[in-house]
Amino acid sequence: MITTGPTGRQAPTAGEDGPNHVDVLIIGAGIAGISAAHHLTSSRPGTSIAILEARDEIGGTWSFFRYPGLRSDSDMATYGFGFEPWTSPLSIASGTDILEYLHKTVDDCDLRRHIRFGHKALSADFDTSAGLWTVTVRREGNPRPTTLTSRFLFVSAGYYDYESAFxxxxxxxxxxxxxxxxxxxxxxxxxxxxxxxxxxxxxxxxxxxxxxxxxxxxxxxxxxxxxxxxxxxxxxxxxxxxxxxxxxxxxxxxxxxxxxxxxxxxxxxxxxxxxxxxxxxxxxxxxxxxxxxxxxxxxxxxxxxxxxxxxxxxxxxxxxxxxxxxxxxxxxxxxxxxxxxxxxxxxxxxxxxxxxxxxxGLNLLPFGGISLSVDGEPAELSERFAFRSMMVSGLPNLAYAIGYSNISATLKFDLVAEHLCRLLDFMDAYGHDTFVPVPDNPGMRRSPILELQAGYVQRGIAAFPHAGDEGPWTVEQAYEKDVERLRHGRVDDPQLHFSSVRDRDRPRAADPEDEHRATATSVRGR
Missing domain, CATH: 3.50.50.60 (FAD/NAD(P)-binding domain)
Structure with missing residues (x-):
């Protein structure tokens, strides 16, 4: 069944289901979700994905906000995707133009078939014995929640609360x-x-x-x-x-x-x-x-x-x-x-x-308001650290995307998506089913992942994972540093623990340097 969305394009209705299990479940069909979907489908065509979108339209901010003059506050050459050139001569573009660009990207990359509109993720629990996320979803028009499972969860729901403003x-x-x-x-x-x-x-x-x-x-x-x-x-x-x-x-x-x-x-x-x-x-x-x-x-x-x-x-x-x-x-x-x-x-x-x-101003909402847990135990995000600015301490097989405060957010989204593909390649090469960041020094100094003095940040950033002050736990608001860390840096790390569901007690590879060399070969050119 097909319906026509606000822009006149055809979009699947909430009742159009796909498989109940996928390898990677992406939360949100905004810019970060589109970037992740493209990189996964192009770099790992054998990986099954689904994108859950709570609304009936892609684009996140650009389809939600409708006030006069809505436009980008970054130049479109960098706010556009690295894999889909922004072809308009406009450097600062209107919300309508940006939304058209996003629709074109979704169609050019054949991503629309992966999107499930009207699907709002309510909660997600990771079962360590099975190595799976079980995500509870409310579908538009259906009062009874349903569940989906995935090996990995990618949260790209942004950090604004769409249901309340300040x-x-x-x-x-x-x-x-x-x-x-x-x-x-x-x-x-x-x-x-x-x-x-x-x-x-x-x-x-x-x-x-x-x-x-x-x-x-x-x-x-x-x-x-x-x-x-x-x-x-x-x-x-x-x-x-x-x-x-x-x-x-x-x-x-x-x-x-x-x-x-x-x-x-x-x-x-x-x-x-x-x-x-x-x-x-x-x-x-x-x-x-x-x-x-x-x-x-x-x-x-x-x-x-x-x-x-x-x-x-x-x-x-x-x-x-x-x-x-x-x-x-x-x-x-x-x-x-x-x-x-x-x-x-x-x-x-x-x-x-x-x-x-x-x-x-706006209100912040971490991870789209999804209630996260591991083996039934609630995971309080505010008590955890951000790992490489894209993973969360103690949360297995989960990645997220939050953009920069001082340059186009899309630059960060593309880097995170690339690194996720490298990480999955690494796990496949060595038979790992699960990754989980675990800090060697849980008492390290904590700081907000965004340190802007803006009111909306000060009001809500404490609810998000915190940055640490050492190693992979720092949050860099510096694109060039993230290029080095996420695009060119090693995938493995002593504080990123890998395991297999088949053998939870199996030790990590005896020589991580050998793993790094092999992985670098397998992902060369990415």
Whole structure:
């Protein structure tokens, strides 16, 4: 049975089942899940996979969020997959364009047949005697949960809670006679033409909404408690466009990706090494794009150093153009209370509003909210360590994908998927059925896997596995280090324990160096 999804493409219904057992079960059909599925099917065609998607559409964030102006906050040459070139000349792309690209990738790689839509994973228990995960799944339209089994579990459900968003308790909001919306639950019938709009927030969502809504609204105001760093980038990569014509898309992509990675990593390293200089430069490029009457020091000079929170990217300076034209304005103040006609600020100023958009942040949710256990014993993620930024201490045959905070997330997703394939090759070559990371020093210093000072991170990151401070337990926000560790590094490690279901007491290979050499030969070229 086939139904048509929101984009008009055909998608399997929740009632269309596949096998009850697969080798690798992927949770989530977003960018990370698509990357894992491609690498597994292309590198290991004999490995059976299934992708469980709770919704009726692929794309994760890009099909879930529907607010005006939704777009990438990374360049598409690196946000696109390494195996599927981004061919548009746009460097910063709209959510619609990204979703079309993801659909094309799924179709080009023949992945749609592996996706089971309307399947939400509720819990997963690993049976060490059988070497299997049993995953409890709720299917759309079926009140009775079903179960699936797999040898390996790959969690690519992202880290946002799709069912709840963060909105502070604003005093008097019940008195407001206008409309209050959160971008996460944007009503598609909302009309803001000729309305006074106040967008509460200063992050990536707010700077996206302002230039999108301002031309149609009567006036749009960005109300922020404190500023963020805002960086203008070209919406179109003219060099990439020229190289595509000369070299062809696939060859050009390699050069453009390397260039963009180098530029982004240099910007980040300079921000960490010379924060005062980078602060001056970032604020200066804002000042150059705004009229003299705009108080840049109040509205665009953050209290923190660059990259303690993510930079907000604006293509071709569209936010500054909206402010310069008078269609939009920035107010830096605190909310005292809502009134029937708008928002009263602590300074005494009153902002009239017909619509208030609370772009106040998201809630984090580790591993899609799946309850994990081993032999029936609950596994509390917050008490565990991340191994190579993709596995979890004490959890057998499980990998996950969480992107970078300072460069395109897809770069990390592709590396994790590649390493997973190398790991499975290694296990096949030596008859292993199970891997489990076990720290030699469980008392090592713990730190968050994301150390951004953003509110949404601070509120929820403690529920995730933690980084350690030594060996494979560190979490590197550095693409080049992960290339060395995940793409070129050894698969085996003294703290990654392998075993066979057939013989749990069988020792590891006597000479791990021999295993490494053999595995390097078997996976050469990956």
């Amino acid at each position: 909105t502070p308790d604003f005093e008097g909001v019940e008195d407001f006679r206008g409309t209050v919306v959160h971008p996460q639950f944007w009503p598609q019938d909302l009309v803001y033409t000729d309305k006074n709009v106040v967008v509460v927030g200063s992050g990536a969502t707010a700077v996206t909404l302002i230039p999108s809504m301002a031309p149609l609204s009567r006036h749009t105001t960005m109300l922020q408690r404190s500023p963020s760093y805002v960086l203008t980038l070209p919406a179109t990569d003219h060099l990439a466009h020229a190289l595509n014509k000369v070299l062809g898309q696939r060859r050009a992509q390699r050069y453009v990706r390397r260039k963009n990675i180098a530029v982004t990593r240099t910007l980040y390293r300079w921000s960490k090494r010379f924060p005062k200089l980078m602060r001056r430069l970032l604020i200066a490029q804002v000042r150059a794009q705004l009229p003299e009457h705009v108080d840049v020091d109040t509205h665009f000079a953050p209290r923190y150093n660059p990259w303690e929170q993510r930079l907000c990217i604006v293509p071709d300076g569209d936010l500054f153009k909206a402010v310069s034209s008078g269609d939009a304005s920035i107010v830096t103040d605190r909310i005292a209370r809502f009134t029937p006609t708008g928002i009263q600020l602590e300074s005494g100023q009153h902002l009239s509003a017909d619509i208030v958009v609370t772009a106040t």
